Amino acid sequence: MGRGRVTRPATRPDVVMCPGGPMLLRGDHVVVDDDGVSHATTRPVSAVCRCGKSASKPWCDGTHKVLPPKLRP
Template sequence: MTSSRPDLPDPAHPAALGAAGRPGGADDCGGCPTAESPADSEPGSAGPPASVVACPNGPLLVRGNFEIVTPDGVPIPRDRETVALCRCGGSAIKPYCDGTHKLMKFDTTRRRPVPAAVVSRLNAEEEAGSKEQ
């Protein structure tokens, strides 16, 4: 599968992605800490456990020993220990971030309202729990 945007790398070849998962090594996710993988460490090898950092208004940075798979369980290749995963939904190279969150002004500080059905269910569960006590 190739990218629909010619300026972006093919997601099947994450080697073209930078430290934060973006083309050309760009590390610019709004002050989020990133680090290149040590040259002697290979993804999937024994190493530090996985950790996830949610960058403000940006991607999820995932570091350490982890595997990314498709819904069918097929591993998605990666060649570095740290990757940036899209959470804005706009990346042309999903699951990796391509920086589109900046163009669309992705904002993680806005809270979405809780759907009425969820509120009703939670209220009903709370009432049922208080009656049992």
């Protein structure tokens, strides 16, 4: 019998920077906002605002989508 191939599950990074959009966090993280308040992630994937315009900071609310490209992160 020949040697079998071992297939490992693809690993996903904990942090993904979306061009022109939020930072995605996978798993358990703590985000500290501009006021120094800590916020624990509560979802499998959480989107953190990078444009500074979200009404629900530190979380992304999609506001970056309506900003002109030069104001996006």
